[in-house]
């Protein structure tokens with residue numbers, strides 16, 4: 456009797472996808488870009504490296520993994536997006552300055568006019584336009600509806616006066632989206648309008664805010680009679696609250712992706728394995744972190760837009776933001792402690808030096824930088840309020 460033909464081995468689609476990604480990264484992620492990725496302390500890598508990496512991803516057609524193909528995206532499934540992000544993180548790819556890709560672009564696809572899509576999406580994809588987020592004000596943070604920056608319509612323009620604060624990368628951006636007040640109503644959420652601005656408009660000035668670590672990521676932005684075309688409004692006048700809420704959902708969905716946490720975790724793990732007499736307590740915490748991170752990765756796969764569970768659930772972005780940012784903080788703190796055990800935790804010098812001391816100091820700086828993760832894009836208390844209110848209202 457002839458021997459039965461062996462069945463062809465099942466092809467694992469993840470492996471096929473990863474092989475393509477790895478081949479691209481091996482070529483496009485040059486040593487200088489990997490070094491910029493490794494040195495990232497704040498919310499994005501060195502801006503020159505960000506721009507270069509953005510352009511390479513754009514040329515490959517992979518700069519907007521979650522956007523529909525019809526709008527220039529890769530059209531990947533949540534699982535492909537997850538695998539790609541993780542592979543980039545494990546290979547020290549630069550962390551992009553890409554609010555346009557992550558939140559404004561998807562918002563314009565959903566809520567913009569055909570003209571706005573045609574005008575703004577190509578420059579977001581190419582990286583020619585970098586967008587800052589102008590929501591927070593000196594008197595409006597968690598209570599964002601208290602926005603007081605005024606926009607008064609004059610013909611086909613709005614004239615904007617006021618100021619925005621904590622604006623990440625305003626000094627690097629050529630455009631800004633902003634929530635402004637066009638009228639007052641019974642509730643503060645009424646009378647808000649969502650505008651797209653050109654940062655080069657006369658009357659708009661950017662003033663740096665230098666944080667305690669000596670870094671310049673944040674700014675205050677002032678508007679003095681800044682003229683904005685009415686055509687740059689997203690949604691109807693006075694309906695800006697709904698637009699801003701949607702923007703925040705999009706932003707929170709990928710504000711702290713699991714890949715960002717895995718990046719820090721991996722470094723902590725490598726340092727722990729290279730340390731001969733690591734405190735047993737630190738190893739136990741590392742194992743706990745691995746378990747929590749794996750659980751978060753599964754949660755992300757479930758809750759990402761288009762994911763396995765609850766597509767379109769209003770609370771999923773807050774769940775992802777809350778778990779991701781707090782886990783990021785715990786892992787960064789652990790990385791600092793592991794580096795400290797072996798090498799001391801001096802903060803300086805780390806910018807221009809390599810070697811163990813610089814690694815330890817960077818871990819310390821990263822720990823301090825992640826403290827802000829539970830504040831920006833809405834504090835942890837804000838996320839808990841969103842989730843609790845949805846439960847109370849019986850949404851879930």
Ligand SMILES: Cc1cc2nc3c(=O)[nH]c(=O)nc-3n(C[C@H](O)[C@H](O)[C@H](O)COP(=O)(O)OP(=O)(O)OC[C@H]3O[C@@H](n4cnc5c(N)ncnc54)[C@H](O)[C@@H]3O)c2cc1C
Pocket residue numbers: 587588589590591592595596597598620621622623624673827830831832833834835836837840
């Ligand atoms: C690094 C960084 C980058 C940022 N980038 C940007 C940006 O690019 N664009 C932008 O628009 N904004 C940005 N922000 C601002 C950020 O969104 C606000 O800091 C945040 O929303 C909190 O507002 P606040 O600072 O005014 O604090 P507050 O609102 O005054 O809150 C102070 C404290 O009170 C708590 N609290 C407030 N209200 C409640 C409540 N109802 N229930 C329970 N607790 C409450 C808060 O959780 C917080 O702990 C950034 C902030 C940081 C730190």
